[in-house]
Amino acid sequence: MSLVREFREFAVKGNVIDLAVGVIIGAAFGKIVDSLVSDVIMPIVGLVFGKLDFSNLFLVLGEAPAGTAMTLDALRKAGVPVLAYGSFLTIVVNFIILAFIIFMMVKQVNRLKREEPAAAPAAPAPTPEDIVLLREIRDSLKKG
Template structure:
């Protein structure tokens, strides 16, 4: 029971919940960026580079072993898929750039709030206002 209570206190802390929300949003953001890279950026890069699809690029370390009669793969080929790695690096760079821009914007907002001049103090009342206030207070006392 003590362990359960301690876990509940841990899980209900604000920073843990904030972190969980950040992880969920980050995962969703990662999917959006992956789609952006896979479906928009890399096809454009392929057109610019003459139809290259980076995900197809790989180094074959060991060829597949195929049965000569049935053409069935006995042992699949072993490859280093460097094209997929390039695409993942592009994903990372875009995510990192987007996070950089977001943090830069947040920091600018913080600086503007910190640099905002404090409101000017209320001006001192004039002699006439002080006198009128005293008269008002005296009239209230007489009632």
């Protein structure tokens, strides 16, 4: 029974729950970034480079059976080896954007966590003139 108890204690610790929430939010965030890349950024990049559709950029590495359409999906279904470098480019752009967003988030969190430097101690207040005069009188009496 101690194994079950240990597992329960492990599973309900804050770190495990925080990790689970992070994974779920990360997966959802990844889908948002994937959509941003494939539905917004890559079409603009394709337009700039002459209406290229990066998702259909590929290199056929084998013989395609007769009558097979020369599309990426058709070649994959026919079992023809295909180097789909357009999909790879899209995923690389996706990764770069996601990594940059995570970098900016970590940078912001670190900035918020940084403690502000301790304030310099206040300069001592100037000694009032009457105190200065009394000290001078005292010192002159000690000498004389």
